[in-house]
Amino acid sequence: METDRSGPDWAVLSLLCLGQVMVVLDVSIVNVALPAIRSDLGFSESGLQWVVNAYALAFAGFLLLGGRAADLLGRRRMFVTGLAVFTAASLVGGLAQDQLTLVLARGAQGIGGAILSPATLTLLTTTFVEAPKRARAMAAWSAVSGGGAALGSVLGGVLTDLVNWRWILFVNVPIGVGAILAARALLPESRAERTTRGLDLLGSALVTAGLVAVVYGTVNSQAHGWGDAVTLGPLLGGVALLIWFVLHEAKIAAAPVVPLRLFANRGVTIANLVMFWLGCAVIAHFFFLSLYLQNVLGYDPLRAGPAFLPGAIAMTAGAYAGPPLLKRVGVRPLLIGGPLLSGVGLGLLALIPVDGRYAAHLLAPMILVTLGAGIAMTPLAITATSGIERHEAGLASGVINTTRQVGGSIGLAVLATVATTRASSLLAHGTAQASAVVSGYRLAFLVAAVFAVLGALTSLAAPGPAPAPVQPAARRTEPVEAGS
Structure with a gap:
């Protein structure tokens, strides 16, 4: 059921x-503020992550x-709900006086973002139904998704320097609040017309708790060693939760959040x-670059915020270069070449000196890392969706x-x-702090x-030229909806 919208295009x-852009921006806006957060709330080097x-x-x-909740419960409703959770968590995080409050607020922001992001895309595809309008709308949505990272780095630097780090959340x-009010006035309410699937709340909770436990155990290994109970307990508990998640998805869940049948497809x-x-490789490198720029240089x-701009621009350029490059060389060379290019950039960053200079030691490697990641995006999307039914x-x-x-979190x-x-x-052996x-x-x-x-080596096992996508059965008439 859909209602006519009341707002102009x-x-x-x-x-x-x-x-x-709120969702994307909050991934990058925090990077530049990390040293200030560490100093103010007393985070350790490992705990800061x-x-x-x-x-x-x-x-x-x-x-x-x-994404599924948007289809079942209403797309505008979930858009507003995601905004409300995200906004409230931002307020709590900005007011945080201790580490735990800030970390919990950041987790709540993530949940709000997970509700909000797929709702934005499904609302876009169901609101702009005519092909030319949808194409223009998708182009704008993709542009802000890419540009949000660059904006976040600059805005994070400006707010942290001119006010304080709390304003990266207060903003x-x-x-x-303004977006919530506008949503109620501008957006239509809509749901998927035909759906029998429910919400796999247990599946989402299991995978999230399992990943948190594995990461927590990994972090504890630095201070306690791999054999200590403080490390092994969370690690083994996390693995057990992830095994439970797989069994739940495969055997129990009526509407699994991750249908495992998808992975029968090699692509x-x-x-x-x-x-x-x-x-694992690319997302974590922003964390270390921020610390190196501010704590070492x-x-x-x-100054640190704009220093990330060339990398963000390179990633966006790589993503836009992907489709024309595909026509010239095909999927597999880009699937291999993108990660290799990032690997070269990271290898060069592994040579940074204590007294490094931005132009000489950071600029070119940063561009290589993010350019390679951007180039890989399109072939990865094609490989991940080739040979499966269109409605999936x-x-x-x-x-x-x-x-x-998940890769970024575990990698970090x-x-x-x-x-x-x-x-x-x-x-412990007497080396100078900076060294x-x-x-x-x-x-x-x-x-x-x-x-x-x-990643590049794994790409060698990718299937050859993608087959033509399977056409949906004649009885299916609903639009394809991301996140469903």
Whole structure:
């Protein structure tokens, strides 16, 4: 059932793009503020990653559920709900006086983002039904999705330097309240016309809790070692929860959040493996770059924010270059070449000196890392959706986006553990503070380069030229909806 919308096209599209940019921006806006957050709330080097990972893990765990909820419960309703959760969590996080409150608020932001993001896309596809209008709307939505990362870095630096880090969260409050009011006035309410599937709340909770436990155990290994109960307990508990999740999805769930039958398709499996390795390699490198720029090179947040701009632009350029490159060389060369290019950039970052210079030691590697990731996006999306039924393309796209966040979270946990362990070992042997810290960052970048190369090697198993997509049965008339 759908209602006529009351807002003009430009206003509806602007609102939907605003919702998406809030979600994307809050991934990158926090990076530049990390040193200030650490200083203010007393985070350890390894504990600081939870400011990033709490958001990413909650977002990944509930993203597919959010898409399904929009279909079942109403797309405008879920858009407003996502905005409300995101806005309230931002307020709590900005007021946080201790580490736990901030981490929990970031997790709640991730849940809000997981509700909001798929609602923006499904509202867009069901509101702009004519092909030319939908194409223009999708182009705008994709542009703000890519540009949000660049905007987040700059805005994070400006707010942290001119006010304080809390405003990277407070800024969402007036925007969120205004967007909620606008949504009620501009957006139609709609649901999927025919659906019998419910919401797999248990599945989402199991995968999120399992991933959090695995990451927590990995982080604890730095201080307690791999054999300590404080490390093994969460690790084994997390693995048990993830096994339960797989059994639940395969045997019990009436409406699994991740239908495992998708992975019978080799393209889906390989694309998700490649995305996992690429997420491990690329997402975490922003964390270390921010710390290196500010803690080692002495950049203030106002300088550190724009320093990320070339990389963000390179990623966007790579994503836009993907389709024309596909016509010239095909899917597999880009699927292999993108991760390799990122691996080269990360390998160069593994050579950074203590007294490094931005132009000489960071600029070119940063561009290579993000350009490679951007180039890989289109072939990964094609590989992940080729050979499956058309009505499941949105689900397959949602799965690979979830995999990217999971890879980024696990990669950050592993690389932060590697970096802090290396630095602690060198400090114990009398190495100077700056040299020990940079040595830890170098090792983290080197391991990240290995992850990227593993992504390229995994791409070798990708299927050949994609077959023509399976046409939907004649009786199906509803539009394809991402996240469903």
